[in-house]
Amino acid sequence: MNRNAIYRFLFCLLVVPLYALTQPVNLMPMPQQLTWGEGTFRLTSEFTIAVEGEAAPRLYHAATRALRRLSGRTGLFFAQDFITQESKSDTSQLQIICERPATVALGEDESYSLTVDAKSILLACKSDLGGLRGLETMLQLLQSDEAGYFFPEVIIEDAPRFPWRGLLIDVCRHWLPLEVIKRNLDGMAAVKMNVFHWHLTEDQGFRIESKVFPRLHELGSDGFYFTQAQVREIIDYAGDRGIRVIPEFDMPGHATSWFVGHPELASAPGPYTIERRWGVKDPVMDPTKEYTYEFLDKFLGEMAQLFPDEYMHIGGDENNGVHWNANAGIQKYMKEHNIPDNHALQAYFNNRILNILTKYGKKMVGWDEILHDEMPTDIVIQSWRGPEFLVRSARKGYMGILSNGYYIDLIQPAEFHYLNDPVPSDSALTDVEKSRILGGEATSWAELVTPETVDSRIWPRTACIAERLWSPVEVRDVEDMYRRLDAISFQLEELGLTHIKNYDMMLRRLTGNRDIGALKVFVDVLEPVKKYQRHRQGITYTQYSPMTRVVDAARPESMTARQFNQAVARFLMDGNAKDAAIIMRWFKIWQDNHAELLSIIKASPILWEMESLSQDLADLAGTGLEATALLQAGKKAEQSWLENAKIVIAGAGKPRGQTELMVVAGVEQLIMALAEK
Ligand code: ACM
16 A cells, blocks of 8 residues: 555545534524434435325425436436336335325424435335425435535434414515416425415505406506416415415505505595505505405405415505594494594404404414404414514414514525524413414515515525524524525525526626626625615615616625625634735725726616725725734724724715625724724
8 A cells, every 4th residue: 555545544534434423514494303324325327216105296296306306416317207106116215105195284294204324215204294394305415525426324303393484475566477486485395484475465466366356456466467377376386395375465454456446445535546656555445334345255255265275364564544544434433333443443354354264264364463352362463563562462362473583675684584583492481372373484575676686585595584483493503504504595596596696697787798797796795775774765666666776686695795794803803814814805806896897887877876886895995905904913003094994984884876885894893903902
């Protein structure tokens, strides 16, 4: 044995077992229990799958899709094409053993166990939903090395923490067609989410065909609505992925689009047109007319036939009461019936609607405004205004789901959503009260998204909310979450999601098909302004405003800025030269970028609004370079230099084009450290 071979042999002896014990876990959500083995299961074209036991067709479909995804990633030509009940089981390397077909309903068993050894993979589940969840785990386990593709040996026992793990998609403020919904359902399934909350009616659009009242969609949608055949297609598609579909028909407020064709439902005479702007509007249904309930009985009866899930969402949010207050008939009705205020009037309305839903075998879900002592406790309260509403409803005996803190349209970092727990470990609720909290939902409100940008506002951040709702409460290591989120984000692309690829495409359009390199360096450290600031900076967005500017291309969370700011923090902690080199390298890139970007900006009028911010990034980088050099040399800064640096920081901190430079914070830290010297 020559010396190299000896070293290689020693390396294998020492390092390989170590490696086997510290697999990079790229699972999201993290399973309940996981024990790594030391070997690997090698994936070859011989790989086949068989399903044993009793399963709904969806498990065969899911197994077939898993096979296609493995084939797509690896380029392996598997002999097996479709997995059916006829697929041979004795020789199959992946055996799926399922006890019974599932019903896609609240509380269905989704547990599974997955055992990978060197020769075979066993996926066992009670219901086929567990099989679906386990297949997604298996797909996330795939790795590669010099010998090819493999699954690491592992034993996983897994089940969700919460039974309700949802994503709301608003298709009203901006129309989002069938293919957008389908690819997002695939994304949800990949991270084990199981409720698609379909926000179908709004001030800005009535997005579902009604055969009973066709004027609703014909006049309320600009022609952008889902036919009932498409709705069935979505329900089937979701069901095939173990996802419940809960439609929301928002009432009595947020209902302007209903009144375009049916002004007689409203509390003020109209006429009405589709609302093009955002916010809380005055139009509201008239809860004092019997006609309203006759109409809603027929409409909800039609919808109850269409949607199989036991739950139906009636909205109930943000009724400002303006038209109720102004309507003499409604005021008289309230007096005659001892209804003290608008909240009580809405509770009266909700109870009438509840009777209708109950008649059609449905249970009610609504936003936290429906919480009222006049409401029975067998309804589900969705808390959006604050976690205290979830606590309050659980204490009063209601079931609840959390959305406050999961508003992904507010463009907050993944970390913020990730640490937001429906039942935090320090919760003061009793065990019985805790058990009423069913889970949560991320909400993709659509004021500022289009089919082109919506995926990037949903993914990858929604994956960390999915983990919060599935994984044990103790799983909350933020750094590890970000590491895994990056891996999962990339995998989500294979489902057709556009959150990564549309970035380059949008930048290309912004440059008019010039080189996007310099623009990317710049936009990589930008984020859209947070919360609802985008509506408060001098631009009035409407339903048909362009969503193609830099702010729309910029990602909700800049990973470059995060890494840069972290390197600054480490450098300030221990003066590490490696971190200094990282931040100096970034400063040089940003300093040089402006000259190159400027020629692109000059040639692309859509980019003009960003010129001064690009200049500010270069100035910021120059200041940062000087600050780092001073700190490294252990020198002090002149007072006049510090004054100037503060001016640069303040300038760079001002949003432009509704975006913010996310690296200002790191440079500010450097300046503060110098100022303290
Ligand atoms: C809501 O965000 N108005 C439920």
